[in-house]
Amino acid sequence: MVVAVAAAAASSTRLTCALLPRQGWLHGIQEPTPGLQWTNKKRCCTRKAGPTITAKLELKPPPYPLNALEPHMSQETLEYHWGKHHRGYVDNLNKQIIGTELDEMPLEDIIIATYNKGDILPPFNNAAQIWNHDFFWESMKPGGGGKPFGELLQLIERDFGSFEKFVEEFRSAASTQFGSGWAWLAYKANRLDVGNAENPRPSDEDKKLVVVKSPNAVNPLLWDYSPLLTIDVWEHAYYLDFQIRRPDYISTFMEKLVSWEAVSSRLEIAKAQATEREEEEKRKKEEKEVGISDNEAVEMYVDSKSDDSEAE
Amino acid sequence: MALRSVSRKSLCLGLAVGQVRGLQSFSLPELPYDYGALEPVISKEIMQLHHLKHHQTYITNYNKALEQLDEALAKADSPSIVQLQSAIKFNGGGHINHSIFWKNLTPVREGGGEPPKASLGWAIDTQFGSLEVLIQRVNAEGAALQGSGWVWLALDKELKKLSIQTTANQDPLVTKGSALVPLFGIDVWEHAYYLQYKNVKADYLKNIWKVINWKYASEVYEKEIP
Numbered sequence: 016m017v018v019a020v021a022a023a024a025a026s027s028t029r030l031t032c033a034l035l036p037r038q039g040w041l042h043g044i045q046e047p048t049p050g051l052q053w054t055n056k057k058r059c060c061t062r063k064a065g066p067t068i069t070a071k072l073e074l075k076p077p078p079y080p081l082n083a084l085e086p087h088m089s090q091e092t093l094e095y096h097w098g099k100h101h102r103g104y105v106d107n108l109n110k111q112i113i114g115t116e117l118d119e120m121p122l123e124d125i126i127i128a129t130y131n132k133g134d135i136l137p138p139f140n141n142a143a144q145i146w147n148h149d150f151f152w153e154s155m156k157p158g159g160g161g162k163p164f165g166e167l168l169q170l171i172e173r174d175f176g177s178f179e180k181f182v183e184e185f186r187s188a189a190s191t192q193f194g195s196g197w198a199w200l201a202y203k204a205n206r207l208d209v210g211n212a213e214n215p216r217p218s219d220e221d222k223k224l225v226v227v228k229s230p231n232a233v234n235p236l237l238w239d240y241s242p243l244l245t246i247d248v249w250e251h252a253y254y255l256d257f258q259i260r261r262p263d264y265i266s267t268f269m270e271k272l273v274s275w276e277a278v279s280s281r282l283e284i285a286k287a288q289a290t291e292r293e294e295e296e297k298r299k300k301e302e303k304e305v306g307i308s309d310n311e312a313v314e315m316y317v318d319s320k321s322d323d324s325e326a327e
Numbered sequence: 328m329a330l331r332s333v334s335r336k337s338l339c340l341g342l343a344v345g346q347v348r349g350l351q352s353f354s355l356p357e358l359p360y361d362y363g364a365l366e367p368v369i370s371k372e373i374m375q376l377h378h379l380k381h382h383q384t385y386i387t388n389y390n391k392a393l394e395q396l397d398e399a400l401a402k403a404d405s406p407s408i409v410q411l412q413s414a415i416k417f418n419g420g421g422h423i424n425h426s427i428f429w430k431n432l433t434p435v436r437e438g439g440g441e442p443p444k445a446s447l448g449w450a451i452d453t454q455f456g457s458l459e460v461l462i463q464r465v466n467a468e469g470a471a472l473q474g475s476g477w478v479w480l481a482l483d484k485e486l487k488k489l490s491i492q493t494t495a496n497q498d499p500l501v502t503k504g505s506a507l508v509p510l511f512g513i514d515v516w517e518h519a520y521y522l523q524y525k526n527v528k529a530d531y532l533k534n535i536w537k538v539i540n541w542k543y544a545s546e547v548y549e550k551e552i553p
Contacts, residue, residue, distance in 0.1 A: 095526055194495065231474035232473065232474075250521060258380070259381055
């Protein structure tokens with residue numbers, strides 16, 4: 016994700032005043048109230064000295080030229096899909112979040128926050144679709160397809176039985192996602208998200224590869240999975256090249272476009288993150304237990320060495 | 328107990344039931360105009376794909392799901408009965424919605440785009456202020472719809488009120504309210520416009536009013552509110 020930091024002169028861009036009261040996306044306010052803010056803005060902006068820094072998401076290009084996936088995915092498709100649809104999501108999100116507390120958050124945080132546990136807020140669709148499309152372009156490469164290798168192949172064979180069975184499941188998910196959406200290969204670490212339940216005995220068996228499908232802009236980040244591969248099955252992704260023939264599009268994607276290198280490196284990162292998170296949680300647990308006995312010790316010192324304890 | 332009576336019924340009626348159910352095989356309704364008749368608003372290519380491929384596929388899959396449902400019912404196979412519901416909803420809904428859609432459109436030379444008069448025209452003016460306002464609102468709903476779905480001008484036949492509704496994917500209008508009758512629907516799935524309008528859904532929505540069949544909408548309205 017590329018987040019460009021742009022310095023905006025206070026006088027020229029009346030819409031990006033940093034002293035503007037933050038619109039509360041996360042507090043249920045969904046539309047700005049321009050009347051009120053215009054007057055506040057004018058006053059605070061003319062008095063302000065120096066530039067305002069606002070974060071602005073930029074449209075990231077695919078890691079190959081727009082014609083590089085021909086003939087499997089046409090240049091025309093890339094021109095519209097990336098140049099219009101993906102660009103539109105970026106432009107629209109920027110308009111929605113400017114001047115709000117979402118403005119300087121990383122994209123993944125914006126996605127989780129605006130998903131709002133299912134009670135979706137307006138910026139969600141744009142934010143998630145930006146992420147999804149970045150991830151999609153990077154899931155493909157010119158001369159792609161073939162088979163995965165190394166540890167990725169091992170895990171696929173372990174969790175699906177065989178590479179062919181995985182392909183079947185992935186194709187089925189992609190074809191049966193009714194309406195618009197995505198199909199994914201994801202790495203599922205041992206997370207349980209039931210209220211504040213924790214998996215008390217995390218084991219390596221809980222960590223596995225899964226195929227999932229999602230509607231519209233939803234993606235597996237919301238379920239705390241690590242996405243490894245995706246295919247866009249919104250009609251705009253394949254209609255110019257395949258029209259109604261979604262199964263043919265899916266086959267072409269699997270046989271000619273998938274970048275298994277990208278999937279492998281994402282798997283490595285996902286595994287490392289899962290391990291890191293487990294260690295972090297173990298550490299926190301230990302700290303909690305140690306912290307209790309520490310507090311008792313401090314209390315004992317307060318009476319005899321009051322100066323020292325204050326310094327701490 | 329219920330299980331036993333179902334299987335006894337199936338034994339008695341056996342083939343007869345299967346044959347009766349077999350007659351409920353759905354088929355593609357004819358388009359009431361030529362494929363090119365809605366040009367330049369909707370291209371011939373889109374109409375052909377939309378009618379002969381998309382709608383036909385919904386019907387084929389709907390029939391298949393119903394056949395499977397028939398078998399599952401005969402065996403009292405509840406898991407299958409329940410599991411088939413989504414395929415029935417999706418494909419059956421697709422058949423229902425598209426069957427209505429072809430009647431909602433008509434070539435300009437056959438009155439496409441001619442504003443509604445009589446009771447429907449009056450109801451629109453009363454409830455929305457004007458046809459222009461209705462159009463604006465429908466277009467706004469259509470533009471805001473995320474993913475795939477439909478936008479409808481609905482008549483609540485009990486409250487005798489018009490409203491604008493949207494449904495997701497191929498959900499028919501009744502899923503929004505059992506008293507709702509569709510006066511017309513606009514398909515905003517990408518397949519309905521992409522080859523011609525690409526990502527500019529707003530242009531499709533702006534233009535489709537030139538071929539909306541208000542006469543048919545009025546007939547439906549007057550049937551419910553004579």
